[in-house]
Amino acid sequence: MVKYQGPELDRTFAALADPTRRALLMQLESGEGRSVSELARPFAISLPAVMKHLDVLSDAGLVSRIKTGRTVTCRIEAGPMEEAMQWLVRYQKFWEASLDRLAALVEESGE
Template sequence: MVKYQDETLDRTFAALSDPTRRALLARLGEQDGLSVSELAQPFAMSLPAIMKHLDVLTDAGLVTREKTGRTVACRLTARPMEQAMNWLNRYAQFWSDNLDRLAAFVEEDPWPTNPQSPMPASPRAPASHSRVGSARGRKKSTPRGPSRKT
């Protein structure tokens, strides 16, 4: 049974991954029972392209189609979306709990408001010398090779 739910969840998220399919679902959410031609009206694509998107949504169980005569009406189906929301809510709870623990940890031991000045160097610590500016520290370049004449 778990495998079936995973396949259903995979199909649901795959169907929701396309912006056109999400827009079709949004239209059905606003006005349920639209015919395919009414549903396709605001989109700048062919009716066969809309039908392919509806096939994906139907295969995922997000849309049901009912044919009455020559008209096919589309309706939104909530069950696969509920499964997806349950799956997402588990992870939302996980992150919420972890972020709450992080906030409690940060609030428990606040950083000092006035950071202290850095500690002075130990008098026994050897001073570091930079050789960038001294001529003695520079590497001498090798003599140039013969030049090419063209």
Template sequence: MVKYQDETLDRTFAALSDPTRRALLARLGEQDGLSVSELAAPFPISLPGIMKHLDVLTDAGLIVREKTGRTVACRLTAQPMEQAMNWLNRYAQFWSDNLDRLAAFVEEETWPTQPPPNAQRNAQRKVQASRSRAGSARGRKRSTPPGRKPSS
């Protein structure tokens, strides 16, 4: 049974990975029971392209298509999304708990407002040392500007 749920989650997240499919689901969320042509109307994609997206959504169990005469209507189904939300909520709870513990740790710790005196002196020495190295890296200044010959 667990393997089936993993496969369902894989199909659900794979179907949700495409922005066009998410937009199709959003349209069905606003107005359930749209025909395929009504659903496809705002998209700059061919009807066969929309049908392929609807096939993926159907395979994932996110929509159901019902044919009445020559019209095919699409409706949302909730079960795969519920499973995905349960999976996401488990990890949201995990991260929420860990971040709460981190926040409590940071808030209970007393942090010094200024570094200890030795740290200030060491930082000043490092700045001075880097300045002296930067000067030597540029090379010596020439006494004569470029292009002029020294007078003899």
């Protein structure tokens, strides 16, 4: 069952609201783990700033981290995004119905 309200969904959307965090997730979309250093490379921000973004993603359940020696490897965890997608699908149906009504109205007026 999908919860349409709750702290998990709120954390997911809050984490996805930031463009840097979305870019970090995009780097992980292949499913392969990447080190924090690799993830930080494309950004013009400090490594501690990247770590803070990863903390937010981790707290939202969107990223898991494994430490091996001195290397921290991150992997994407898509479960929370599935819940967010199910929430968004409700509104997709609304927009599709609205657009279908608009298309029908345009067709009627064009006759």
